[in-house]
Amino acid sequence: MIKGIAHTAFIVEDMEASLHFYCNVLGLEHAFNVQKDNGEPWIEYVKAAPRQYIELFHGGTPSSGRSPDEAGPHHLCLLVDDVEKTAEQLKSRGVDLDTEPKRGIGKNTQCWLRDPDGNKIELLAPDPASPHNQ
Secondary structure (H helix, E strand, O other), rough: OOOOOEEEEOOOOOOHHHHHHHHHHHOOEEEEEEEOOOOOOEEEEEEEEOEEEEEEEEEOOOOOOOOOOOOOOOOOOEEOOOOOHHHHHHHOOOOEEEEEEEOOOOOOEEEEEOOOOOEEEEEEOOOOOOHOOO
């Protein structure tokens, strides 16, 4: 039945800023795009790992924000080898971290940041004994 997660998707307000962030800042690959039948841009695909993508939809409007406890999407988590090193690289590229690297309750090392539309992103390096490694 289920084989894995193929993609997650965000509607973005400024595609140029979002592609710059995900590709030039985070270092992911702009893989391909899909256009509407009339030729207008619709979705840009950013490759996170083999057969795993972040879909960026054109045409978003400014968000009014959400309550932290509101039901719905919470964050995107990206797996990294070394949170501290990745955080330093991102800070050198002008990224402001919401939280500096730290060991979380589940013993994994993590830090938090936001994309240009304010979506929360967690960078995670699982502890060797973490259930995340199963």
